[in-house]
Amino acid sequence: MGVAYSVGEVDHLYTFFVEWTPDIYNKGQKKRCKSCYLKKKNDPSTLKEKDLTAASKHLSKPASKKKTAKNWEIITVKESKRRLSLCSSVESEVDENEYEEGDEEFPVLSDQSQLLNxxxxxxxxxxxxxxxxxxxxxxxxxxxxxxxxxxxxxxxxxxxxxxxxxxxxxxxxxxxxxxxxxxxxxxxxxxxxxxxxxxxxxxxxxxxxxxxxxxxxxxxxxxxxxxxxxxxxxxxxxxxxxxxxxxxxxxxxxxxxxxxxxxxxxxxxxxxxxxx
Structure with a gap:
């Protein structure tokens, strides 16, 4: 079963993809002026955060009949930085634990001790x-x-x-x-x-x-x-x-x-x- 989109949603999605991937969606089309893409702050057609959220929900749904469909999501730059920071923190903790384990190496003796196990x-x-x-x-x-x-x-x-x-x-x-x-x-x-x-x-x-x-x-x-x-x-x-x-x-x-x-x-x- 397909997913139905309203005309407004389609326009918003198209504007978003044109702005972020012009090399794909501008092929075969006449070059548009910057004014076509730059919207005024109060323009209702401007893509806002709630629009990004709605787009993310629609796009993250895998197609039921397409086994090759990929699961992906649209995230903000702030969220991207947060996830990178979290990954770095986990890697640092793992390295530190490995270092601590390495510090507990068995001492090297020149001769075998008869008194210590x-x-x-x-x-x-x-x-x-x-x-x-x-x-x-x-x-x-x-x-x-x-x-x-x-x-x-x-x-x-x-x-x-x-x-x-x-x-x-x-x-x-x-x-x-x-x-x-x-x-x-x-x-x-x-x-x-x-x-x-x-x-x-x-x-x-x-x-x-x-x-x-x-x-x-x-x-x-x-x-x-x-x-x-x-x-x-x-x-x-x-x-x-x-x-x-x-x-x-x-x-x-x-x-x-x-x-x-x-x-x-x-x-x-x-x-x-x-x-x-």
Missing amino acids: EFQLQKLAAHMPARTQGYPWNLVYSTAIHGSSLKTLYRNMAGLDSPVLLVIKDIHKKVFGAFSSDPFKVSKYCYGTGETFLFSFNPDFQHYTWSGENSYFVSGNWDSLQIGGGGGGFALWLDADLYHGASFSCPTFHNAPLSTDEDFIVQDVEVWTVQN
Whole structure:
């Protein structure tokens, strides 16, 4: 069934198509003067917004018997800009989500860790400072390779100028440790920055950042290595043989004890560095 149009509607549609597609509708016709197309503002035959709406409704109806008919509509310039802006916003959001997913890449290790699984590695990598992101982790010290000696641990870090990750496993199979902004060394004074933090897996991940209460981040001598302090006990303490250890709550990190017992026996130790 066809669609019936009034004479006024046909005239309006024809005027609209002539104005917007003169290269099609002016073929074979004499060139008309501009006055034929320019209407006065108060002229009732001028194509107004309501006429555009009516034309859009008629033209958007597909012909019932023509399978090849195309569905299209007439929209204003303002609506066109709005739709383009919406598309750009959606594309930008998709790109941003892809970028965020790309940021969660699995860290690259120079050697396989004997103490950390994939879940634990990803948790730790997500909490490390931005300056360490995207760089490989290199194994600096391991009791399984280098033996149990704090002196060897210090010696392996001589000349190193990058943050380190200390990982400890006690005899109860609990994994915990600390990220230090500076490599471990013998020093009369405490060193490090607020990037230093503590962690434990019990089995849920616990993360303790700097409280700002004091700056007792790391200190070391030939007899022991200490991390955190100021309240009568260290957040983490290891002896010269890397066999006995201790962990207490302290003001530096406001942490809970990291090990199962405040005094613990070390099973294994690994120290990783993230060099940029």
